Amino acid sequence: MKKLFVFLASIMLVFKMQAQDKYFTKAGKISFDATTAKSPENIDGINKTSICVLDTKTGNLQFSVLMKGFEFERALMQEHFNENYVESNKFPKSEFKGAILNNASVNYSKEGTYPVKVKGSLTIHGVTKEVETDGKIIVKGGKLNAVADFSVALADYNISVPSLVADKLAKTAKIKVDCLLDPLK
Amino acid sequence: MSIHIKKSVIFIFILSSFAAKAQQQSDDLLSLVDKEKPKKEYVKYAFKSTRVINGQSMEFLSPGTMDFRILHRFGQLDQGYKNFFGLDQASMRLGFDFGLYRNLMVGVGRSTYKKELDGYFKYAPVMQATNGGSPVTLAVVGGITMNTSPWADPTIDNYFSSRLAYYYQVIVGRKFSEGFSLQLTPTMVHTNLVQLSSQPNDVFALGLGGRLKLTRRMAITWDYYHLFNGIEKGVNYDPLGIGIDIETGGHVFQLHFSNSTGMNERAFITETTSSWSKGEIRFGFNLSRIFQIKHNKNRG
Known part of the structure; x- marks a missing residue:
């Protein structure tokens, strides 16, 4: 009986330790910008409620973003974004599931800035595509800051732009990721 | 064992x-x-505009926005080529609507018809929401209209109150799906001074408005009011409008055919003098342009 308890306890300990390898946030910042020279106003949205989880042991990295969480300067633009472009009711979430390719080169226990390569599948508007981008992991004060910039072509994700506004909206949106991850307990 | x-x-x-x-x-x-249960979320964009065609819709302006509305109603189509199918005669209303909170908006307007000013508020104590929220939006509208044209008979004692009319409305609406919204709007219009003694001061009506989306940027709308009293045979009729909402970049165009000229509740409910069955149909359009006048706080 005792042995069993010890065994169980040690198993639980192992799992607990494993859990501490994971970092997460529910308040990650992801923004996009699709402004062109001909846009009458800035076309950008920011989402401050993105979910991000990183498993430092395996390098697995996942994001989940509620499309309705993107905030715009103009309410009308927000309506158009949700209703006409990304169809948020039909496709409420965008997700990224991938991994840090050079995970071994990041020393998560030592403060510093580590360049990383991230590869995985990105799902927006119901369409999944393979993407690869460069980013940074900044280890500081027991937290991880995951930062990346990349571009997404609207056409790749079946986001159609009416010809009337075609030159006022960029064909590729610049996406910025800035997530401060806490240890997952 | x-x-x-x-x-x-x-x-x-x-x-x-x-x-x-x-x-x-x-x-x-x-x-x-991500273990949280899906949150309650208000259902938005049941209609493209805060008006179905003539009447109020269950939709509200976003807080911090202003809607500049230009409405036109033309003459009857059956006037033919001589009056360019009614386009020679235009009646219009200019309006400014303001979104104060997600469930409160106010607006003012002026119509050429009877040189009428109008103002209203629209408030929704209950809004349709997902995940255990209310299945319908429940809103109330209160409005006032003021006829500013010269007195018909200046030789008699005329009272200011005779220029005024009021309307009260309840909107019960539901966005059934992405493409289909429907609402019922019991309405009462009180006119302080009616033109004929046979006309009632209080008119009760029930509106039925709806939207059917054709594409992401285009929809069919209809807006009908049934009058329970105040209909004089051969004089006035139930107003019915059938239209198309078209959304371009920054504008919403509501093109429609209807039998009413009035563009506020008093005018189109109590003073619709044309009849669909006689072919007395008019073309008209609403143009809505929304301006952001307040910073979006959620962006920080």
Whole structure:
């Protein structure tokens, strides 16, 4: 009986330790910008409620973003974004599931800035595509800051732009990721 | 047997459940943190505009926005080529609507018809929401209109109150799906001074408005009011409008055919003098342009 308890306890300990390898946030910042020279106003949205989880042991990295969480300067633009472009009711979430390719080169226990390569599948508007981008992991004060910039072509994700506004909206949106991850307990 | 075996069975159970959890963890990291139940969320964009065609819709302006509305109603189509199918005669209303909160908006307007000013508020104590929220939006509208044209007979005592009319409305609406919204709007219009003694001061009506989306940027709308009293045979009729909402970049165009000229509740409910069955149909349009006048606080 005792042995069993010890065994169980040690198993639980192992799992607990494993859990501490994971970092997460529910308040990650992801923004996009699709402004062109001909846009009458800035076309950008920011989402401050993105979910991000990183498993430092395996390098697995996942994001989940509620499309309705993107905030715009103009309410009308927000309506158009949700209703006409990304169809948020039909496709409420965008997700990224991938991994840090050079995970071994990041020393998560030592403060510093580590360049990383991230590869995985990105799902927006119901369409999944393979993407690869460069980013940074900044280890500081027991937290991880995951930062990346990349571009997404609207056409790749079946986001159609009416010809009337075609030159006022960029064909590729610049996406910025800035997530401060806490240890997952 | 028993105790030992039972224990080992339990043990295996516990182990396997841990193993299952571990497996799940490596597959789907998101499920580790994204455990919250879906939140209650207000249903938006049941209609493209705050008006179905003539009457108020269950939709509200976003807080901090202003809607500049230009409405036109033309003459009857059956006037033919001589009056360019009614386009020679235009009646219009200019309006400014303001979104104050997600469930409160106010507006003012002026119509050429009877040189009428109008103002209203629209407030929704209950809004349709997902995940256990209300299935319908319940809104109330209160409005006032003021006729500013010269007195018909300046030689008699005329009272200011005779220029005024009021309307009260309840909107019960539901966005059934992405493409289909429907609303019922019981309405009462009180006119202080009516033109004929046979006309009632209080007119009760029930509106039925709806939208059917054709594409992401285009929809068919209809807006009908049934009058329970105040209909004089051959004089006035139930107003019915059938239209198309077209959305371009920054504008919403509501093109429609209807039998009414009035563009506020008093005018189109109590003074619709044309009849669909006689072919007395008019073309008209609403143009809506929304301006952002307040910073979006959620952006920080």
